[in-house]
Amino acid sequence: xxxxxxxxxxxxxxPDFVLLVFFVAFLALALAGSLSPTDGTSTVGAxxxxxxAEHPLGTxxxxxxxxxxxxxxxxxxxxxxxxxxxxxxxxxxxxxxxxSAKGRFADVLSYLLxxxxxxxxxxxVMVLVFGLGSGVGTMIVVTxxxxxxxxxxxxxxxVRPVAASPYVTAARLSGDSAAKTAVRxxxxxxxxxxxxxxxxxxxxxxxxxxxxxxxxxxxxxTGSDWGTMIQTGVTGISLNPWAALAPTIAIxxxxxxxxxxxxxxxxRSNL
Amino acid sequence: xxxxxxxxxxxxxxxILSRILLFAISLIFTCLLVFLALEALPxxxxxxxxxxxxxxERVAELTQQYGLDKPVLYRFVLWCAHALQGDFGTVxxxxxxxxxxxxxPLARTGVIFAISLVLVIVVGxxxxxxxxxxxxxxxxxxxxTLALAVVGTPEFxxxxxxxxxxxxxxxxxxxxxxxxxxxxxxFDKPIIMVLPIVAISLIGACTLVRPVRAVxxxxxxxxxxxxxxxxxxxxxxxxxxxLLPGIIAPVAQSAASVVPYLIGGTVIIESLFSFPGLxxxxxxxxxxxxxxxxxxxxxxxxxxxxxxxxxxxxxxxxRSREIEA
Numbered sequence: 314x315x316x317x318x319x320x321x322x323x324x325x326x327x328p329d330f331v332l333l334v335f336f337v338a339f340l341a342l343a344l345a346g347s348l349s350p351t352d353g354t355s356t357v358g359a360x361x362x363x364x365x366a367e368h369p370l371g372t373x374x375x376x377x378x379x380x381x382x383x384x385x386x387x388x389x390x391x392x393x394x395x396x397x398x399x400x401x402x403x404x405x406x407x408x409x410x411x412x413s414a415k416g417r418f419a420d421v422l423s424y425l426l427x428x429x430x431x432x433x434x435x436x437x438v439m440v441l442v443f444g445l446g447s448g449v450g451t452m453i454v455v456t457x458x459x460x461x462x463x464x465x466x467x468x469x470x471x472v473r474p475v476a477a478s479p480y481v482t483a484a485r486l487s488g489d490s491a492a493k494t495a496v497r498x499x500x501x502x503x504x505x506x507x508x509x510x511x512x513x514x515x516x517x518x519x520x521x522x523x524x525x526x527x528x529x530x531x532x533x534x535t536g537s538d539w540g541t542m543i544q545t546g547v548t549g550i551s552l553n554p555w556a557a558l559a560p561t562i563a564i565x566x567x568x569x570x571x572x573x574x575x576x577x578x579x580x581r582s583n584l
Numbered sequence: 585x586x587x588x589x590x591x592x593x594x595x596x597x598x599x600i601l602s603r604i605l606l607f608a609i610s611l612i613f614t615c616l617l618v619f620l621a622l623e624a625l626p627x628x629x630x631x632x633x634x635x636x637x638x639x640x641e642r643v644a645e646l647t648q649q650y651g652l653d654k655p656v657l658y659r660f661v662l663w664c665a666h667a668l669q670g671d672f673g674t675v676x677x678x679x680x681x682x683x684x685x686x687x688x689p690l691a692r693t694g695v696i697f698a699i700s701l702v703l704v705i706v707v708g709x710x711x712x713x714x715x716x717x718x719x720x721x722x723x724x725x726x727x728x729t730l731a732l733a734v735v736g737t738p739e740f741x742x743x744x745x746x747x748x749x750x751x752x753x754x755x756x757x758x759x760x761x762x763x764x765x766x767x768x769x770x771f772d773k774p775i776i777m778v779l780p781i782v783a784i785s786l787i788g789a790c791t792l793v794r795p796v797r798a799v800x801x802x803x804x805x806x807x808x809x810x811x812x813x814x815x816x817x818x819x820x821x822x823x824x825x826x827l828l829p830g831i832i833a834p835v836a837q838s839a840a841s842v843v844p845y846l847i848g849g850t851v852i853i854e855s856l857f858s859f860p861g862l863x864x865x866x867x868x869x870x871x872x873x874x875x876x877x878x879x880x881x882x883x884x885x886x887x888x889x890x891x892x893x894x895x896x897x898x899x900x901x902x903r904s905r906e907i908e909a
Contacts, residue, residue: 428610431893433848436885439870443878444621520738527740528855528867543744547856550752550759561744565737572736573729 343387353381397456409468673876693861704788712796843892
């Protein structure tokens with residue numbers, strides 16, 4: 314609070330900028346890694362060999378090159394998290410406007426969303442993987458079920474004060490429909506804070522898909538993402554810790570840098 | 585308290601009753617959602633149970649026996665009725681009642697969860713108070729950033745680093761929580777509980793630091809704390825006598841709302857350490873396709889999460905009434 318005045322009105326201070334560079338660089342590395350020629354699906358040596366000149370991170374339980382698998386294990390994970398977050402954001406914002414309206418229906422819907430927020434997200438993962446089978450489609454449903462209530466509740470908290478403001482009243486009085494006013498007058502005002510929350514949910518989606526993989530549900534159907542690498546690498550931790558450690562560090566880099574960055578931006582926009 | 589104390593008493597009873605009713609409805613509704621989700625997969629329990637021995641006649645026979653030809657709502661009501669009598673169905677692989685399969689893991693998870701929760705409250709509150717009292721200074725930034733870094737890291741990543749340091753490198757604790765062979769009781773080998781408890785507590789405490797910090801920072805700037813400090817009382821006395829009483833209720837509320845997150849974390853941490861608890865049972869129920877077991881374990885997780893939410897919500901409502909009064 315006290316330091317707020319001295320930080321000036323710049324959008325990003327230098328620590329934010331450093332975090333942003335790291336976050337974008339990690340994401341770019343994860344995506345670019347999948348372009349590398351060897352995809353790490355073939356056996357190149359004995360199981361859990363320690364790092365050597367030929368295999369800088371050693372081999373995994375099936376004798377595959379860990380570095381090659383690390384390069385290829387992130388892109389799919391991040392792409393699925395991004396797509397499913399986009400779906401969750403659309404559903405969440407729409408629900409958020411719906412529950413911002415007055416009336417009994419909005420109250421009941423609002424309570425149901427709060428209820429969904431209480432269910433541990435890992436339970437949502439397990440129940441839906443059981444019911445729908447694992448796969449990208451299931452992950453999109455899971456992420457929507459977990460993230461949309463957050464986004465909806467956040468949207469509601471943003472919409473209510475804006476909805477009471479004079480220019481919205483003016484738009485409504487001039488004869489615009491509620492839906493039109495929502496899209497043209499209210500939504501643009503929410504763009505920055507909503508983007509921060511959606512960013513947070515994206516990190517959470519990476520986290521959730523990786524966790525599903527770690528628990529052995531193979532959510533992407535490839536069996537070669539970072540979460541699955543950790544799950545299969547843990548057994549060889551005393552022989553070649555890198556088989557599990559490398560993907561662990563990769564996930565931590567993305568989630569930690571992203572979280573710290575978005576937290577700072579969120580505080581800045583004073584919400 | 586007020587002139588219409590009698591009326592308030594009647595209102596309170598009604599309010600508590602309606603909150604209990606709301607809790608029951610929420611629990612039933614959420615269980616119904618899970619029930620429907622588990623039914624969503626094509627291929628029903630009868631076909632799955634028979635596996636390769638499925639013939640159309642046998643499937644039809646079992647379908648009738650399981651009541652699968654009845655509407656789903658009817659089956660859900662039946663499940664509730666059986667569950668109230670302690671009958672949660674059978675484990676397909678072993679043919680044992682689900683309740684029997686759950687007792688041991690549930691007790692073990694209950695023990696490590698309870699210990700972790702105490703540690704979470706103690707460490708999380710202490711960290712939050714420390715950060716809040718140093719609001720804005722370097723000490724606050726270090727604690728807050730570390731806590732956020734842990735919260736922002738997937739649970740299995742946090743657990744994995746603990747295994748790497750304390751099991752593989754230092755060799756102090758086992759990386760896998762195997763029950764002792766003879767008795768099968770974890771209390772004969774308490775060392776297997778250490779790393780799972782540390783991991784769960786660490787995650788929970790870091791989650792709690794932030795809300796506690798915010799409460800402490802606000803309370804620290806209130807008039808009665810400032811004036812106690814200005815009147816020359818020693819800092820420690822100000823903290824214990826003037827600051828702490830004001831933060832107990834909001835901290836309790838925050839602690840209760842951390843519980844659902846902590847349950848999710850426990851499931852993942854148990855799975856990482858192969859700790860023989862409810863979380864591992866849940867994961868195996870999904871991997872081995874055990875609908876009755878998954879439904880029962882989910883119901884337990886949901887009931888505990890909702891109860892925690894209900895308590896946190898109640899504490900919050902109590903406080904806002906106090907402020908209004």
